[in-house]
Amino acid sequence: MLIIFNPVAGRRRAQRLWRVLDIMATSGVRLEIVETQYAGHATTLARAAAHGDGRTLVVAAGGDGTIAEVAAGLAGSDCKLGIIPIGTANVLAHELGLNFSPAGVAAALAFGRTVTLWPGAAAGSTGTRLFVQMLGAGFDAQVVRNLSLSLKRAIGRASYVLQSMRELGRYAFPPIAVSLDGVVSEARSVIVSKGRLYAGRYLVAPGCRPTDRGFSVVLFERPGAWQAALCGAALPFDMIPQMPGVRVIRAAHVELDCSTAPAQTDGDPCGSGRLVIDDAPGSIAVVVG
Structure with a gap:
């Protein structure tokens, strides 16, 4: 599972990410984490993962802007989008009714169903x-x-x-x-x-x-x-x-x-x-x- 992490989220909110990763690692899930370096980097990373590496799930760890960048990279592929909400407002996560607890996020990424999102x-x-x-x-x-x-x-x-x-x-x-x-x-x-x-x-x-x-x-x-x-x-x-x-x-x-x-x-x-x-x-x- 590839996780694209926006470090701009800040240390305090990023603690939720580390707790999610700890839970998933103990469950035997193989994880790869990549930090974004600049605006638009998440799109480049997601596009390479979905269209080049054939990934089936790419996770955006950040806020709505990071999610949008990852979604842009996944466009036109069959790769699914996962979300670890560690942004400031996390509007889409609230909109979709996501569980914000580390255990809930980990369970959703491992076993959750999918819904169809239509971006603008x-x-x-x-x-x-x-x-x-x-x-x-x-x-x-x-x-x-x-x-x-x-x-x-x-x-x-x-x-x-x-x-x-x-x-x-x-x-x-x-x-x-x-x-x-x-x-x-x-x-x-x-x-x-x-x-x-x-x-x-x-x-x-x-x-x-x-x-x-x-x-x-x-x-x-x-x-x-x-x-x-x-x-x-x-x-x-x-x-x-x-x-x-x-x-x-x-x-x-x-x-x-x-x-x-x-x-x-x-x-x-x-x-x-x-x-x-x-x-x-x-x-x-x-x-x-």
């Missing part, structure tokens, strides 16, 4: 990026772009709250042109979601599942720091879909003009410009408990 694919000027949970454009991408890695390592999800407060006073909330299955509108921030959850276990898109084709698109149509602060306060109470100025719309094909706004996929910056978003060409089998 965002095509832009710098190429196409797969995402497993969501693409954000506007305010949340600004937070991701300016977030300090050292702060993220030190205080985890609280770092996003702190950075959001910093950005409220300086982000301009420029308009983003949106096309949903050909219907054009405008928003100040957008979340293109494959699942129900956002930023951990917070509900933003009821009924949306990463095992289905298509997206739930959350449009934040009102500009300004006050509106963003209200939505931030509503997030822990799962009230985003009910907020004034917020619409949640299903779509199979999404186009965003992010010429004046940043974008991010699964918590990693992905630049700006025009983005064309569809389901990835193929599905991926993910091992769950």
Whole structure:
């Protein structure tokens, strides 16, 4: 079993990985661990394992961004994707109902069933990026772009709250042109979601599942720091879909003009410009408990 480990997860969260490995090693499972060295390295490693070495299971040990990179490398193969959730938010792991205990993770990797995941694919000027949970454009991408890695390592999800407060006073909330299955509108921030959850276990898109084709698109149509602060306060109470100025719309094909706004996929910056978003060409089998 190949495990692709993102060491950026930090020492404390990586302890879960070592406990999982100890349990699996005592069960006689043969393990190979490779650490990522740079952005995109997990994709290269996963592609070589699935398409070159003929692996049947590759495990992503990290957060949603690491999972997305590994998924991109497995695309077009029959290799299954396993997950050891040691990221900051672990949204996909929550979405799939994974067991976070070391014993539960080890059992799932050894004996778990699989579900079919349909990633999203965002095509832009710098190429196409797969995402497993969501693409954000506007305010949340600004937070991701300016977030300090050292702060993220030190205080985890609280770092996003702190950075959001910093950005409220300086982000301009420029308009983003949106096309949903050909219907054009405008928003100040957008979340293109494959699942129900956002930023951990917070509900933003009821009924949306990463095992289905298509997206739930959350449009934040009102500009300004006050509106963003209200939505931030509503997030822990799962009230985003009910907020004034917020619409949640299903779509199979999404186009965003992010010429004046940043974008991010699964918590990693992905630049700006025009983005064309569809389901990835193929599905991926993910091992769950």
